[in-house]
Amino acid sequence: MSESVLDLDAVHATALDLARGAGELARRFAAEGFGSVADIDRRIVHHLAARYREHGVLSRESGDHGPDDARVRWLVDPLNGADNYRVGLDLYGVTFAVLLDDHPQVAVVHDSASGRSTSAIAGRGAWQEGRRLSVAAARPATQLTVAWIEGSEVAADDPLRQAALHTLERSTHRVLRTGAPARDWALLAEGGIDAAVVLRGEPWDVAPGSLVAREAGAVDTRVGGFTITGVPGSLRGLTALLAAH
CATH class of the missing domain: 3.40.190.80 (D-Maltodextrin-Binding Protein; domain 2)
Incomplete structure (x- = not known):
């Protein structure tokens, strides 16, 4: 059902590219002492608006964008862990989820400090830089x-x-x-x-x-x-x- 409405592979690739780009910008801004989360957010929102005009976007930084009745909606946090970032801790990242009728279909959680991305497509598993992931064994x-x-x-x-x-x-x-x-x-x-x-x-x-x-x-x-x-x-x-x- 979701594949007929949404190209999951294309959306996944877009989310990965945007997350990696946002993480790189955050690292550069921190090193060079200029730029802001609003700049990162603006680039993401503008890209999504140009590529997926029928999709909605809900950004932590700038709120709602796109059609109110969109079946597909992107949840975006361009600087997840902003308090850590502001005090110089390398514990921050980027998060994306793509929802179809309010159900998550694609997700990316990107560790900006290391440049490592972890992502998933519903029903297809989770991956980190090409490696299939599995949770730990059970413990008391x-x-x-x-x-x-x-x-x-x-x-x-x-x-x-x-x-x-x-x-x-x-x-x-x-x-x-x-x-x-x-x-x-x-x-x-x-x-x-x-x-x-x-x-x-x-x-x-x-x-x-x-x-x-x-x-x-x-x-x-x-x-x-x-x-x-x-x-x-x-x-x-x-x-x-x-x-x-």
Whole structure:
């Protein structure tokens, strides 16, 4: 069905090219001390508007573009991990998801610092620079490394946030709070970590990476106010930890 409406291979190639270009621009801007995320975003949006006039675009930086009734919509974060970037930490990237009727079909999470891209097409698997990806083997909860991803509206003193982090930090091996979901999702897909726990995440932070992770073998579950994506055999213990919150 999606192939008849959307050329998945062409869209995937476009998303990869744009993500790599955006990452290179961010690195250059950081090194040379000029340019901004708005400049990167403008190039992406203009390219998509010229190539796919019938598609919509929702950018973290500049909002909605294109037809309101578009069946195909691009979610774009041109500088994922912007707070890290601003203070000189090499933990930032670019995220793209292409949705057909609100269902993700193509995703790219690009690590701008390393130049490495991780991507997926629905039903075809996840890949990183030509290598097919697979999530890690199942482990008990005490051995899990878990990425924590939260939306920008989640306050530091949010009771649910505080309680969940306390539980995870006490009961798992490690909780990563990188501030760069693009990197977290790539780590999950390549088997470097075991799960991602999302609390009220932004669409740019969740849709691209969760498709990549699922295509590498991860599964999703919801418990309380959380979405957990991770290694199938590891989710039971993690879900039990968060169920009380």
